[in-house]
Amino acid sequence: MNRYIFLATYGLRNILANKLISQRKEVARSIQPTAVANILVIILLFFFIPISSCVDSSQKPFIAVNTVGYEMGSSKQAFLVNSEAELFQLIRTENSEVVLTGKISSPSEVDSISGDRLSPIDFSIFNNPGEFKIKTLSPGNLTSHPFRIEENVYHNALMKIVKSYYYHRCGTVVDVGAKWSYKICHIDDAPFYDDRKSSKQVTGGWHDAGDYNKFSGNTALSAALLLYAYESNPDNFLDNQLGIPESGNGTPDILDEVGWALEWLLKMQREDGGVYHKVSQKKWIGEYLPNEDPSTRYIFDVSSAATASFVAVSALGARHLEEYNPGLSFELSLAAERAWRFLERHPENKPVGGFKNPEGVRGGEYGDPSDLDERLWASMELYRLTNNRDYLTFFIQNYEEITFYNIPPISWRDAESLAFNSFLSADIPNEYDKVREIISEKIIRHADDILSIHKQNNYRNLLLYNQYYWGSNSVGLAYAFDLIQGFNLTQNPKYKYAALDQLHYIFGRNPMNLSQVTGVGSAAVKNPYHQLSEVGGFSSPVPGMLVGGPNNHRLLRNKKLSPMPGKSYEDVFANYLVNEPAINFTAILVYITNSFSTLRSQSKDLTTSK
Secondary structure (H helix, E strand, O other): OHHHHHHHHHHHHHHHHHOOOOOOOOOOOOOOOOOHHHHHHHHHHHHHOOHHHHOOOOOOOEEEOOOOEEEOOOOOEEEEEOOOOOEEEEEEOOOOEEEEEEEOOOOOOOOOOOOOOEEEEEOOOOOOOEEEEEEEOOOOOOEOOOEEEEOOOOHHHHHHHHHOOHHHEOOOOEOOOOOOOEOOOOOOOOEEOOEEEEEOOOOOOEOOEOOOOEEHHHHHHHHHHHHHHHHHOHHHOOOOOOOOOOOOOOOOHHHHHHHHHHHHHHHOEOOOOOEEOEEEEOOOOOOOOHHHOOOOEEEOOEOHHHHHHHHHHHHHHHHHHOOOOHHHHHHHHHHHHHHHHHHHHOOOOOOOOOOOOOOOOOOOOOOOOOOHHHHHHHHHHHHHHHOOHHHHHHHHHHOHHHHOOOOOOOEOOEOHHHHHHHHHHOOOOHHHHHHHHHHHHHHHHHHHHHHHHHHHOOOOOOOOHHHOOOOHHHHHHHHHHHHHHHHHHHOOHHHHHHHHHHHHHHOOOOOOOOEOEOOOOOOEOOOOOOHHHHHOOOOOOOOOOEEOOOOOOOOEOOEOOOOOHHHOOOOOOOOHHHHOEEHHHHHHHHHHHHHHHHOOOOOOOOOOOO
16 A cells, blocks of 8 residues: 555645646646645545546547567567457558457456556467558457567667757757758856856756756756666667767767766866756747757756766766776766765755745756755765765665655656665675665565556556656656566566566557657657757657656646546647656656667667667
């Protein structure tokens, strides 16, 4: 029951925080209910409101598939949705050859999250490569979107997803011969918000999302997840793989791209080690190409949460760049330790209660009411970099303060999973074996809790009914991250398969019948809230960006998209509440997609994806 209590509380916290935004992106999910009565009300509502009263009786029939495809030799399942048929055919698209005929399983009960009734279609027995569709025989006669079956089927998708970061670069010409190019942008960053006569040169970095603001904490998290993906299997990432300006320099392209973000983060550090929280406009003023954006972007004050995340990613980057870019590696290591000393001088959360937008400032706030999880993550990455026992001691003395609670999904405000996994990945003296055991057991219990939700969901994804809030796609992937850690600790394949089901969901086997990643899969999001993609007039958006996904907690212009949380989505540019990408959403997708090149053996060289 503990996870249900936590998730009910977590969902209410998001609802309360979300009401603080009027025009633009989500502010921080920073308001936590403390009254026991509030928690009990949410639990009672969750368990006792009749689900049947929410079901939409006019559900559209379709066949839900992973529109990217399925790995040869793996389990392969699609769903017949809101229709009935006894038999299906697997058809090769190039010549319409029927390669397999099979029986469709009995339909499930109505899914409480989507209102859909699903009948599993299993074609795991088929393992020949190619592009295919699934067709049901009468009654119904439905046909799925096409998909591939092949070895390393997610590699091309992974390359598109990683390369999407190049098209978010700020302060430089973006042009590698593709249509999503633009001239140098935002070269006048930025006066200080609290002292308009003073300024600091902080060009560079990544645009955060569909807009052009930049946030230290979110950039640090995103860069760290890309580095962890690289760390988990360096052989997946090569030089000259993405076709970015640095390709061919002897450094894996993913490290070059992360380096672009890390160099910007270094500019955001103050002389005393503290890190400025963000560079952003005062309020949203409309859509523009990056190089035509007329807004003034200000530097906002230091926060300890941003500083701690900076420490973690700088130490992580220093470790992985030492072989390829020793100068940048050395600079990052010095900056990380200088930032740690700032944190030591300021043991309290700075500012108290977390960063808050000044009066009159709207848009992304990214406030964090507790920075202990980021400090623990920072201490372990510094220990992994330096082997200095002082950093390990900080972790040992403080980790119990976060082990009491359930593990929240990874986000810019929740780094518990990253802190725990940094500890488990470190070379820890034997005297701390008991701590290792405690943390391992907690991660495994958490993974088992996620599995219990996976078993209840007809689409086999990982979210509860009340978790379809802003960025729900990334929340499901964050749980997949935790399942992969459970797999790493136990080698039990049940965790891996459940994590893969979340990837199937993201790539199209979902109630929207649509890949949630631009340009990835045979039927994908086409109209994300992404200013470059929309204002540029391109025939398709920048590929590889994960959009936020169904959001049942916020309404645009007071319009409810669906009575069912899992279908509270529309592929419409204006609806940033459900269709805006963000670098942190995409970063967790990089890690998960890479994991299914990592968790299976690689038998051939990786090829360039354009």
